[in-house]
Amino acid sequence: MPNTLDVSLNQTLYFVRDFDPIQISGTNLGYGLDTSDNLTMIIPNTLFEFTPSNQSGTTTISFSKSKGYNKQITWMTDATFFDDYYSYGEFVFGIGILTLSGDFNLPESYYNVTFGANSPCVDIVITSSYLECKVLNHTATWSSPALVTVNSPLKSLLGVINLYVTSSVDSSPDLTTNGGDINLFGNYGVPKPGVKVSINQSPCTVKGYNGTWILCNVNGKLDPGPCRINVTINGFKYSTNKLRVVNATDPPNLCGSLPYCSGNGSCINGACECFTGYAGDLCNDLLQSNITIQPNPTSPGSTILSNSSSFNFNIASIQELDASRTVINELVTSGWQFNTSINGSLTTYRYELNVNITTANASRNDSLLVVVLLESSTEERTVPFAGQTYKYPPNSLKMTIEVLGWAYASTLNTLRVVMMTDSSGVQIDHCGQTQQAGYITDNDSDFRYLKVVKDGVVFFGRFLPFAMADGRPSSSLNEVINVTSTLSFIGLNLPQCRRCIIDPDFSVLIDSQKGGSCGVQTEKVWLIATIASIGGAVLIAAVVIIVLLVKRNKKNKEMKVAMSSKLQEMN
Template structure:
């Protein structure tokens, strides 16, 4: 059978001719009924017509795509005495039999919208799980809530009252003159007591994004290594390498690295060198400072395509000491220490070598979709020369993180006298030579003074011997 088709437009008429061949035997025609999904997949997915099943969009699940896949992007917590809690995220439009539990306490009188939950929580402290139940589905978010605490301890209690005082609001030390470091235990390069304290310098690799912080012959390296997506059971769902192929721009000691991963997400990584003097800044509502010679890092991740809205991200940093030449009077083996506690505002790592201490500070806050919220850190691996830290990010469209690093000098640092190296070998050679010369001169003088008396004694002994 031939079918003529004419299509008219305001400008022209198109014509075509199609030939359709039908089988001579009707029994050979393969007919398959078209199946339809109930409720049109709630308009939250599309129907697979050959088996009448729904394929749901990313935020939905269930046989009819009617159940939201819930996620939490940030939480406005209450203080340790209890109070109102606001949870931001995605919770859908239908809320049957909703309830919230934080830790072991119910968060009472919950009010749900598609993107917020408001409820009242009793007093407590520390970090807690959040459990959301609605529409017959229960979801557990591990370690996502932390009570506000305005009396945080400082690292090592700032070493001594003579070194510094503790700002208990955030658990940060305020160091006195001649002292610096996160616990005020390290000598400042501005030491006024006559000590020659070397300062630190940094260089940035524009390909890898890796930063080297050096203090005389001791070098430390820090940089991003990977971004890992982790599922609800704590298993790796996806891993992305972050160690190469950055697009870099440099302006006024600020290095900006960026790249897009297969249009799945974008990441911007910034390194600021603190060259002139101590820098003060505010991040997630917390005021902090970085000493001269340190670096301030920020990472912004946008539009990451999660495999599930229950998954989270872990951003990993590598910090390591680079082997160097012998460092005279300050030689020592490297040693790493960590102070990671989810219940503290500030977490630290350090690597010590040759009386220099590399320190990294990680704030347990992240700006998630424009709101400051709790974030935990953990040690992925460590040894005497390196530490890998994982920052656990929530489910977010925009994640902004802001750690910092510095290299400072230990209080038992010795200012090696480099000029001594120039004269130690000549002196070692000259002193023995002068000594030998002095001995020879003394022998000669003694011989001259006493040679006649010695000669007379010898002559007398010979005469006596001859008489006998």
């Protein structure tokens, strides 16, 4: 007689922890007299226990082999693990992307993620090591910890993650007093309708827009100087005053008088691009090829030797500044891992900071990555950086500094990389006169050029006002922080960024100094000079320091020389 008993299961999909037994409930399941080998009766007819041999799978179990009471079941092991320490959220104009570190072995549909009290995190994407999801229409700040809840079939995991609000307007190549079409480069997130832009309260009509670029038009003139830019997207407003309107009528003022660039280069975009064999701000110095580069094996710095002269530099710290430019967090950069690689004519020295053994706030920045590359080639190279292209002469030393994952205390805070060198000893200029520390200054604290005299050697630095912030060109502020009797410090200021990159380089030159400037005619005196061509900022310092501060957006102004530096020593 055929079997007509209705055998049913309450469910056929089960989630387990490792190899825990699976309890199977249903009706008319029998008495366990003729079952599969790994199936055990707990309660007659209603509850059995199945012991899986694998962490996940599908199989057919039999409640009675002789009567053919067979059912197919599927099971999965819920090994979900959420590591909030290495997780973070990035918010741009109200839309946040959460990146949660851990172990997520189940398909996306079995996870539910909540941000804060009750904001769902949708569009979940999973790999074995992280879960990524999107939070919509949420104003994220650093004012309170960000709670995240991850629910899986068997687990409910809570964590507190760091937030990064990366809405930004980073740069504009055509922000001039003429107004008209203006390109604004920054981080604008997922494109949304209804984008609004204003510059100094003047409406800027949006003509084009994507995640990193806005093209808008100002109908009228703009006043020169610092400006306030407001961008509203998705109902969320971002405001910045770090950019400035330049005077469209200002002629190039960084190429000297005619012939521009001493006749040894071309004046491009108001700055000199030197011909092969020449360098310096006005291309008036010859490159010196007879040099030796000695990298420091314990910290990212180097000694550049030429004849009997040498130049040393190093990284001192990374500082977090608040809105008033007060240092609220400083990471002293000590303890580096070092290795060398050679690829043809290019030699690379790589330094990686061991944050666990640094001396300041190490616990807060355990997820921080700081990498410094020193590169030297025997051949001339052309390398792009921050949307522009730079030429590096043979035997120059190019430095790339990358800071990734700084844990900011506030959305208003920024970073500053501080570099240092020794500045001891009496300095004599080419006229035989003892020099005092001096600065050529105007009302701006930003500078592009730095001149240093040490032990009869002249060091020259060129500071470009660019850096890379989260993959986008950004403006940077270069400043002299302090000069003491033994050390000198210069800082590169960056906007808030998760991944920040600066890109300096060093070359040795022959600087021709003629005696006519001493008031009497003398023979030509040759000094060895080092040039630092910097995509962000770097320290080149000694007792004799002349900082050529360039006010970017105004006509040439009379500068005042402030001799005998009165800067207080850093604490």
